[in-house]
Amino acid sequence: MPHTPRGPEPITADPPRDEPRPLLTQSWLDLAFLHWAVDPADVAPLLPPGTAPDIPDGGEGATYVGLVAFRMHRIGWLRLPGIPYLGTFSETNVRLYSVDAQGRRGVVFRSLDASRLIPVAVGRAVFRLPYVWSRMTVDRTGDAITYTSRRRLPGPRGAHSRIVLRIGERIEEPSALEHFLTARWGMHSALLGRPMYLPNTHPRWPLHRAELTGWSEDLLAAAGLRAPAGDPVSVLYSPGVPVRFGRPARAGEPSPR
Template sequence: MDIEPVEAAPAQAFPRAVLRQRWDDLTFLHWAVAPELVAPMLPAGTRPDTLDGVSYVGLIGFRMVGLGLGGGPGVPYFGTFAETNVRLYSVDGTGRRAVVFRSLDASRLVPVLVARATLRLPYMWSAMRLERDGDRYTYRCRRRWPGPVGAASRMVVRVGEPIADPTPLEHFVTARWGLHTRAHGRTLHLPNWHPRWPLHRARLLHLDDELVAAAGLPAPVGAPASVLYSPGVPVRFGPPVSLRRARPAQVRQSA
């Protein structure tokens, strides 16, 4: 099986977007994890993606802005909210690299219910807040529903300089052009497109997290392998494709 390369620049945009949104003020924390530990947590037809034999678990906090359908405007009020997700990294039988979400905590109930019903994404309704004080960002989350109720996270980072030349690990955990999910008896791949990430170095000042453990993964121990910040990007999602109907991926040249 040919696996598509990890490309920092996006592939050609697909002609029809089913969802549009913007991701702002993102902080990415990542820890190494054994592939055999996370393999049972991935959808059928996928396996852990690895870099030098290691996979990663990510804790990502950000603001979702202007979520809307197709080419239409963002949904007022319900389309903008804070979010924190726990994710893993996957590759499928066609060679597509993607992310798999173990949990997605969001501060608006309606998007949570819609995403759970349609794509079976593990969205959770939570009380959340994102605060900025100069170059310092604080992400707070406390889960309301469905559970474990009260699971909380607080992370504080200080943003540093822009990254001109990201490392292979920094590309691996950010340059992802799709997600895998299991819905209605099928494993689906949802492609996404956005400009190349504008990444910054960041320093983790404080972390008190229960979301990773609540997602069935070992609680973070020690310093993350990677701490990154991005001011954000506009994003489009294409229509989902069942892996049973997906064509093998053609290997693209690295950027």
């Protein structure tokens, strides 16, 4: 069983570190964040070795599952310019919230649906991430934005999501929970059977209130989670941020600086 660290790192809206020699660069644009509270016991078996469900203070013992849809823009390696076509696509991911024995908070991806086949193949082969090839669109008209996704390969074929938001006012002072759900400065995964932590940095999230005017999905069930029993407890929108990923660290190692 993974063990909870004695002292998780503080939740900070601003990045705790810089990445002067990035492994990857990219931008995340037009993001929809949908979140449901879940029992930590339900998600613990789905996390990589060495991690445990992250539970926010005052969260009444719950952790969260997120459905996040957005536009990936210009993935680049090292300091090379981002790739305009192959590195630009729509994506929808299902993610959990994790903390490791070093106290590092992060996310764990249960699935990443993306509309560009070559990045899907690279993500699966190189980073061992659960990317899947899907047909996806992100359409905006005024303050209304619609995200659609339908899975192609490797399946289950037809797994889908549809999110329709009306973008509201800018949040000047996000709540502690809103910071917990968005200000995540790393990713936990396993590479060749060994726990791995991949740090990232980006400017503080510009967050907006959002009204969920329509949604349907079965990506959570396809990712091994219970289907939501009701509407999400948190719905947010962000126009996006530029992101830099640092070098990965193995379990027991500090994050590269």
